[in-house]
Amino acid sequence: MLEIKGLTKRFGGLTAVRDVTTTFDKGRINAIIGPNGAGKTTFFNLVSGYHKPTTGRIIFDGQDVTGLRPDQVAKLGVARTFQSTTLFDKATVLDNLIVGHRLRTTSTFWDVVLNTKRLKEDEHRCRAKAEEVLDFVGLSSVAHHLAADISQEERKRVAFALALATDPKIVLLDEPAGGVNPEETLGLAELIRKMIRKGLTVCLIEHKMDMIMSLADKIVVLDHGEMIAEGTPAQIRSDQRVIEAYLGADYAAA
């Protein structure tokens, strides 16, 4: 699904990501873990086109996407969420989601001026999509709430919904459970499993180890920009380098 070959990103003298090679398989939950500053978000930024890699290749669905712009990558089917989602607080949740499907529509400025049938169809499709993804993430009940009035956990779900509205093949989730309580974390984990059942591929960054260990099919560990380990949760838990760099002796014993 997603192949990373020798990916390196240097910012001046700092190497944020160093020679990372890995693959993320279709229909799996892949996790990226590592201490703060390990280059996890930079890695996402490279895959989604915000940064151009210094060297290395990114192959998505058999197609080389290295160096494409974020909107081009999005059109190919790579969606992502951010640690904090910037919503338009004065509009409803549903209103915020409608733009998410814009990239799959074709109406132009002239369609807007002439109010053509194509525009109306596009707007109808975008609204239907917004309702569909809102239902998928379980937020239909707050569709008409103002975005300002929803909870942190609901905001996280809206971020998922926005990503899903783009009709992606893979979804990159940046700390999907950051700032929500343990119970809500379980709910979000279930939502991620639901995305997999729908045929999506997921790649997430997360610090909540319990969630990762029970959820992920594959874990990639970054430290100082380098991939120090990859494998199943069981393999990662017993990896000496990972324990030293990130998990700590306590976790390994547990």
Next chain:
Amino acid sequence: MMSKTWQKPLLAVLLLLAIVFPMIAANDYYIYVMSLAYIMAIAAVGLNLILGYTGQLNLAHAGFMAIGAYTVGILTVDYGVPYWFAFVVAGALSAIIGFFAGLLSLRLKGHFFSIFTLCVGFMIYLIIEKSDALTHGTVGIIDIPAPTGIGPIRFDNTWSQYYLVLFFLVVSLWLMSRIVHSLLGRAFIAIRNGEDLAETLGINLMRTKVLAFVLSTFYAGMAGALYAGFVRFIGPAMALESHTFDMIAFILVGGIGTLFGPLLGAILLTWLTQSLQFLQDFRMIVFGPLLILLVMFFPQGLIGYWRERQARRAAASMQDRRLQRSVVGSQQEVGTNA
């Protein structure tokens, strides 16, 4: 939803008021001032698209209004081109120059974009002021002909010009309403909310921002062209950034990122300025504190404040209805079970 049912009647009443205004206005001077407010409103509506909806503070807006005004001035006075032909050229030229200026300046983000456009505006001012042969330099252009009549309608007095300007104001607002309520408008708003997120949703940032910029400069050019035919005298000072700041004040007072905010702001501030005329330069002593109070207590502007209350009430009523429906639904279920 409730708000939408009486939105149309409200608009009709406002339009009717605008139509009867000249008949109830005490003298021609009031009609003149109101027309001027409408022209400034058209320019401000355009600025609001790039500033309020797309989130890019373009400080060269007055420069583009001057380009429109000077296109009409130069073509009609020096080349004897008919007003309406010059009018069309003015809009097109502002948009074309806007396209290239946008392509260049929108490579910068945030404050850098604003500072760059401040310079673009000043360059437009300097070019107008220094090109004596083309623009008559500091003297400006005088005796610009009034818009020529269309069929039996003449635009040679304040009344008819008022209606001409009102017509263009209505068209401007109608077109803007279409734009901002469409998918395209949603893309602009997405960029304002967060460029990174917008890009992730597959919105081509550069193309979308340039489109918003070009449309806003087109509005500025049209407003400038109307201004030239209405005031009939133009000078290089109209390109200065202080005029852009006037328009920003209109937008802030009326409501940033709202359709009618710039219009309300333009009318309120124009009349306030007029009524404080007797204070001369001291009017800023009244003006400044008023603006500060407004920004403190109505940071979204007057219409923005009103809209937020409306939205909250609509959200609440939707919620109520949903609750009622679910209560009724469960009662029915109970009924059928029994």
